[in-house]
Amino acid sequence: MSDSTPAAPVVLDVWCELQCPDCHHALTDVIALRARYGDRIEIRLRHFPLEKHKHAYAAAQAAEEAAAQGKDWPFIEAVLARTAELDRAGEPLLIEVAGELGLDTEEFDTALIDGRHMLIVDADQAEGKAIGVTGTPTYVIDGERLDGGKSQEGLRERIEAIADRLLAEQG
Numbered sequence: 001m002s003d004s005t006p007a008a009p010v011v012l013d014v015w016c017e018l019q020c021p022d023c024h025h026a027l028t029d030v031i032a033l034r035a036r037y038g039d040r041i042e043i044r045l046r047h048f049p050l051e052k053h054k055h056a057y058a059a060a061q062a063a064e065e066a067a068a069q070g071k072d073w074p075f076i077e078a079v080l081a082r083t084a085e086l087d088r089a090g091e092p093l094l095i096e097v098a099g100e101l102g103l104d105t106e107e108f109d110t111a112l113i114d115g116r117h118m119l120i121v122d123a124d125q126a127e128g129k130a131i132g133v134t135g136t137p138t139y140v141i142d143g144e145r146l147d148g149g150k151s152q153e154g155l156r157e158r159i160e161a162i163a164d165r166l167l168a169e170q171g
Contacts, residue, residue: 008170009039009040009041009042010037010040010041010042010141010142010163010166010167011041011042011044011141012033012041012042012043012044012139012140012141012159012163013044013046013139013140013141014026014030014043014044014045014046014137014138014139015046015047015048015124015128015133015136015137015138015139015140016045016046016047016048016076016080016136016137017047017048017049017050017053017056017059017060017136018056018059018060018062018063018076018079018080018083018086019049019050019053019054019055019056019059019083019086019087020050020053020056020083020136020137021083021084022135022136022137022148022152023080023083023136023137024080024081024083025152026137026148026152026155027077027080027081029152029155029156029159030043031077032156033156033159033160033163036160037163037167040163040167041163045063045072045073045076046124046127046128047060047063047064047120047121047124047125048124048125048128048133048136048138049121049125050135050136053087054090055086055087055090055091055094057121058090058091058094058112059079059086059094060117060121060124061111061112061115061116061117061118061121062075062079062091062094062098062108062111062112063075063076063079064111064117064120064121065098065103065107065108065111065112065116065117066098066101066103066108068111068117069103069104069107069108071101071102071103074101075097075098075101075103078097078100078101079093079094079097082097091112094108094112095108095109095112131145132145133145134147135147136148137152139155139159141159141162141163141166142162142166144162146158146159
């Protein structure tokens with residue numbers, strides 16, 4: 001390997017659920033982090049649907065279908081912008097958002113019916129529970145878990161400090 005091989009990006013896992021009002025507010029931080037770091041940070045949405053939100057599990061599966069169709073973050077952002085509406089409208093809103101983004105809505109509907117993405121959602125949730133995630137949003141960067149469900153205050157700054165340190169260590 002040559003010295004010109006780019007360093008692997010810093011990974012930030014965001015344990016989220018798409019019906020969560022706190023995750024809706026956290027989206028501002030996620031967008032700011034993406035703008036600041038670009039491809040030097042890989043922000044991965046990890047599913048953690050909460051039982052108190054009856055459409056969260058379907059929304060997580062829908063996000064995976066959006067990813068399969070190449071529009072994961074646009075879909076995630078669009079649904080998070082409408083958490084209150086998702087609470088009222090349920091799965092039809094997920095199909096509507098997919099259509100607004102030009103995704104194959106028939107395939108979307110089929111994916112929600114056949115449950116093809118359930119294993120991914122279940123695996124994320126199980127991993128989250130195993131590392132102590134109890135609510136959303138929760139961030140994990142460099143092995144440190146930051147709970148945004150209680151308060152978002154100061155979290156972006158803490159994430160930036162860790163990311164800056166990791167990027168500096170990479171040289």
